[in-house]
Amino acid sequence: MKPSINKLVTQAIHPRGSVRMILITLLTIISVKMMAQNNSLPYSQMGIGDLEDGYYNRTSGMANTGIAYRSNRFLIQNNPASFSALTDQYFTMELGIRGEYMSYAGTQVNVASTESGDITFRKLVMGLKLSKHWGTSAGLVPFSTQNYQFSVPYYLVGTTVQIANSYYQGHGSVNKAYWANSYEFFHHLSLGVEAGYIFGQLNQNNIIQASANGATLVSSTNDLNLNNLYFTYGMQFYGNVGKKWRYTLGATYSMKASLLAASTKLVLNNDSAILQNIQNNESYLNLPNAYGAGLAITYKDKYTFLADFRYQDWNGVATTNTLEYPGQGYSIVSAERGSVGFEVSHKKTFYNTRVELNYLQAGLYYGNTYLQINGQQIRDMGITAGIGANSLKSPLAYDIIFQYGIKGTTANNLIRQNYADLTFVLNFGQIWYTKGKKFD
Amino acid sequence: MTIIHNHLRKELLFLFLSITALFFLVGCQKQPSLTFGSTYVPDNGQTNIIVVDSSTINMSTVYTDSTATDATGYLMVGSYKDAFLGQMSSTGYIQLQPPVTLPTLNYLVDTYDSIGMVMIFRTNNPFYGDTTIPQTYQVQEIDTLFQLAPFQPGWYSNHSLPLGPVIGQGSVFITPTRPTTTENIDTIRIPMDYSLGQQLYNMVYNKSDTMTTLTTFQQYFPGLAISEAPGSQGNIYGFRDSSIMRIYYQENSTGGVSTTKYIDFTLNNKSFQFNSLTANWAGSPISNLAKPTSLSQPPPLTSSAQTGHASYVQTIGGLNVKLTFPYLNSIAQRPDYIGLLRAELTVIPLANSFSTTYTLPPQVGVYSTDLHNLIGAPVLAVGSGTPQTGNLSLNYFLPLQTAYNYDVTNFVAFQIVNTAPGADSTGLILSIPPPTGDATFKRLVIADQTYPANERIILSVYYISLYPHQ
Numbered sequence: 001m002k003p004s005i006n007k008l009v010t011q012a013i014h015p016r017g018s019v020r021m022i023l024i025t026l027l028t029i030i031s032v033k034m035m036a037q038n039n040s041l042p043y044s045q046m047g048i049g050d051l052e053d054g055y056y057n058r059t060s061g062m063a064n065t066g067i068a069y070r071s072n073r074f075l076i077q078n079n080p081a082s083f084s085a086l087t088d089q090y091f092t093m094e095l096g097i098r099g100e101y102m103s104y105a106g107t108q109v110n111v112a113s114t115e116s117g118d119i120t121f122r123k124l125v126m127g128l129k130l131s132k133h134w135g136t137s138a139g140l141v142p143f144s145t146q147n148y149q150f151s152v153p154y155y156l157v158g159t160t161v162q163i164a165n166s167y168y169q170g171h172g173s174v175n176k177a178y179w180a181n182s183y184e185f186f187h188h189l190s191l192g193v194e195a196g197y198i199f200g201q202l203n204q205n206n207i208i209q210a211s212a213n214g215a216t217l218v219s220s221t222n223d224l225n226l227n228n229l230y231f232t233y234g235m236q237f238y239g240n241v242g243k244k245w246r247y248t249l250g251a252t253y254s255m256k257a258s259l260l261a262a263s264t265k266l267v268l269n270n271d272s273a274i275l276q277n278i279q280n281n282e283s284y285l286n287l288p289n290a291y292g293a294g295l296a297i298t299y300k301d302k303y304t305f306l307a308d309f310r311y312q313d314w315n316g317v318a319t320t321n322t323l324e325y326p327g328q329g330y331s332i333v334s335a336e337r338g339s340v341g342f343e344v345s346h347k348k349t350f351y352n353t354r355v356e357l358n359y360l361q362a363g364l365y366y367g368n369t370y371l372q373i374n375g376q377q378i379r380d381m382g383i384t385a386g387i388g389a390n391s392l393k394s395p396l397a398y399d400i401i402f403q404y405g406i407k408g409t410t411a412n413n414l415i416r417q418n419y420a421d422l423t424f425v426l427n428f429g430q431i432w433y434t435k436g437k438k439f440d
Numbered sequence: 441m442t443i444i445h446n447h448l449r450k451e452l453l454f455l456f457l458s459i460t461a462l463f464f465l466v467g468c469q470k471q472p473s474l475t476f477g478s479t480y481v482p483d484n485g486q487t488n489i490i491v492v493d494s495s496t497i498n499m500s501t502v503y504t505d506s507t508a509t510d511a512t513g514y515l516m517v518g519s520y521k522d523a524f525l526g527q528m529s530s531t532g533y534i535q536l537q538p539p540v541t542l543p544t545l546n547y548l549v550d551t552y553d554s555i556g557m558v559m560i561f562r563t564n565n566p567f568y569g570d571t572t573i574p575q576t577y578q579v580q581e582i583d584t585l586f587q588l589a590p591f592q593p594g595w596y597s598n599h600s601l602p603l604g605p606v607i608g609q610g611s612v613f614i615t616p617t618r619p620t621t622t623e624n625i626d627t628i629r630i631p632m633d634y635s636l637g638q639q640l641y642n643m644v645y646n647k648s649d650t651m652t653t654l655t656t657f658q659q660y661f662p663g664l665a666i667s668e669a670p671g672s673q674g675n676i677y678g679f680r681d682s683s684i685m686r687i688y689y690q691e692n693s694t695g696g697v698s699t700t701k702y703i704d705f706t707l708n709n710k711s712f713q714f715n716s717l718t719a720n721w722a723g724s725p726i727s728n729l730a731k732p733t734s735l736s737q738p739p740p741l742t743s744s745a746q747t748g749h750a751s752y753v754q755t756i757g758g759l760n761v762k763l764t765f766p767y768l769n770s771i772a773q774r775p776d777y778i779g780l781l782r783a784e785l786t787v788i789p790l791a792n793s794f795s796t797t798y799t800l801p802p803q804v805g806v807y808s809t810d811l812h813n814l815i816g817a818p819v820l821a822v823g824s825g826t827p828q829t830g831n832l833s834l835n836y837f838l839p840l841q842t843a844y845n846y847d848v849t850n851f852v853a854f855q856i857v858n859t860a861p862g863a864d865s866t867g868l869i870l871s872i873p874p875p876t877g878d879a880t881f882k883r884l885v886i887a888d889q890t891y892p893a894n895e896r897i898i899l900s901v902y903y904i905s906l907y908p909h910q
Binding site for chain 1: 472473474475476477480486487488489490491778779781904905906
């Protein structure tokens with residue numbers, strides 16, 4: 001008698017020494033490099049940086065369309081209500097790595113150097129089906145990223161007399177550590193809540209350098225440590241229509257919260273002597289109410305069509321943000337994003353169990369970001385394609401996603417970023433320790 | 441089972457190597473060159489450099505009634521009249537010695553001829569005034585012992601000695617920048633009294649102890665003073681102190697050929713050569729200049745408002761400029777002030793005050809001073825151990841672009857937070873540094889702050905600004 005797939009998997013993880021060693025190595029790297037980004041993100045100097053709208057999961061090949069997506073193996077952070085769909089007593093862990101090539105266009109781009117690229121870890125999450133109806137997930141995902149640098153002439157205040165150059169540089173990231181739980185009711189409804197802890201540091205430097213020899217005249221660094229809780233609530237309602245059609249309706253709501261900041265501003269003179277060391281604890285920016293709605297329709301358990309719409313009500317917190325947020329010449333406005341995705345899943349039956357072998361995905365997205373600069377709201381749009389495979393001989397699953405997008409515009413002295421991403425998602429899954437109890 | 445284990449290991453190894461390889465590739469990436477963003481940087485949380493160039497500068501002329509003029513190496517002789525500083529005259533005093541080895545004179549062969557003063561002017565010697573005017577110089581014998589009084593440290597510009605009658609006079613025309621010989625020397629000769637020469641010649645002939653003993657000679661002949669003849673003026677020349685008094689005589693050979701020979705009386709003691717100056721400020725802007733009334737009094741100040749809204753630097757004439765900055769503290773009290781970046785002092789000479797005749801001193805030093813108005817330590821530029829001399833940029837065609845520039849960061853850094861008693865009197869002094877300052881009549885006229893901004897002295901304070909967090 002052949003062993004079942006689950007048994008195969010359970011047995012396959014016995015070589016725990018190797019697995020543990022590799023996972024520890026990866027985690028170490030992740031902890032250091034996860035959110036560091038090397039690509040120049042010119043728009044990230046505003047607000048709290050470029051807000052992350054990707055999940056680096058099963059839905060990424062469908063333009064991250066997945067508010068109404070449910071999976072029994074993969075972690076769908078798009079909606080905290082989705083975790084109840086995990087296979088019973090199943091433990092799963094995912095990490096995502098993204099390589100990104102970016103080119104820049106616009107009048108403020110030096111034609112001699114218009115490209116950059118980087119490779120970064122983007123997430124580490126894990127999930128567990130605690131009981132028949134209760135799924136949980138925890139992990140670390142990016143929330144926003146800041147990475148910019150530029151050097152411009154420095155003019156004496158109020159004059160056109162250039163006395164130096166001013167070098168601006170900023171980097172850092174805001175991350176989200178979350179713990180989400182979802183519970184299924186009546187086999188058709190799942191409710192979830194995600195407690196997100198937003199935290200991170202943004203480091204902003206400004207060095208005024210003598211034009212003649214580049215010597216530092218004065219430098220200032222501003223280190224912002226941000227943190228607060230940010231709750232997201234989710235719902236999924238699902239059912240079948242006939243024998244071939246299945247539908248899911250999903251919705252999410254994130255409740256606005258004040259982002260607390262502890263800032264340390266350090267100003268050094270040309271002898272590197274400290275002139276100022278200012279420390280403040282205050283509210284930096286209010287995170288908005290955010291809403292999402294999605295639809296998923298599956299045909300013959302093979303073809304799935306998804307559509308999402310997300311809306312972040314930054315206008316609703318604009319009053320409080322106006323005085324607190326640094327910078328000028330731009331504003332923070334409500335953002336929206338619409339996306340559609342399509343998936344073809346190939347499955348096979350083993351001993352009365354349907355097992356997915358691989359899948360193909362495609363998606364489109366279009367949205368406006370939360371920045372409005374020179375009267376122009378920054379637009380972001382693109383296409384995605386993904387392919388995934390589940391190993392039958394190991395507890396691993398792989399997902400490779402290609403994404404091409406355009407962000408911004410060259411109008412109004414702005415910059416257009418063309419980006420091409422290749423994301424690799426690795427999923428590890430196994431049956432949770434059952435103390436000898438039989439699992440379903 | 442072993443097959444499965446091996447398969448898993450291969451998968452994981454492949455993944456790990458792939459990820460590691462990706463990270464190595466990251467290091468190959470470059471960054472774009474963007475100039476995007478300066479418009480959007482924070483306007484209230486950013487450090488800035490602010491310049492304050494409107495600081496009040498109180499400017500005064502400090503008059504010192506005497507300056508050391510001995511051992512300068514130059515016999516400053518002449519007189520000129522300056523529209524800003526009035527009449528300036530200088531008399532050069534010199535103490536002579538007889539030849540160390542006296543020639544053996546034969547009355548049958550040698551015949552006294554004449555005596556005169558031989559004065560040497562080299563290309564780079566100082567001069568000041570109108571050089572197109574011929575000069576008439578006169579020579580007088582010092583009519584007293586040429587010696588220092590008790591507790592007298594040296595010879596100063598206000599010293600003078602009793603003089604006898606004029607014993608020599610001559611008119612000359614000097615071209616200071618076009619020497620007449622290939623050695624860059626212009627030598628002038630002033631004929632002196634014939635009988636004096638005869639008398640000295642006889643002493644040499646007799647090898648008198650007056651000639652062989654220096655002290656006896658100095659009692660007999662204390663020295664000479666060379667000055668401008670009355671009514672002659674135009675300029676002051678600085679002759680080398682190696683000038684000599686020369687007795688000419690003829691040596692007649694047996695063949696009837698006559699050869700001119702001479703006996704030189706040279707400088708005896710460099711420290712006993714000094715220049716006595718006389719200034720007549722009547723009718724000039726500095727006619728109201730305050731003078732010290734007692735020996736113990738600090739050099740008095742005269743505000744620029746009382747001297748034609750300008751102040752004057754001519755160190756040899758006792759004139760230096762003191763600058764104080766009464767409201768410098770207020771910069772440090774600005775709410776956005778967090779530190780000093782640098783401070784520059786720009787001294788713009790009064791536009792119509794200088795020319796190729798009345799030239800500017802090429803070097804003007806900046807020194808610290810206090811309520812005693814004395815010249816203190818040089819104010820050094822940041823990172824330099826060399827005293828500053830102004831780095832004069834000279835432009836006769838565009839006079840307002842002529843300026844002396846100083847880095848006074850060190851001074852301002854101290855003074856901007858100086859709240860000690862007497863801080864208001866702490867300031868800077870502009871003075872021509874020695875040794876040039878003791879031997880040049882070049883002068884600097886500086887307009888005060890009643891003049892337009894581009895014509896007056898300016899202190900530019902660059903400070904680092906950070907507005908308090910709102």
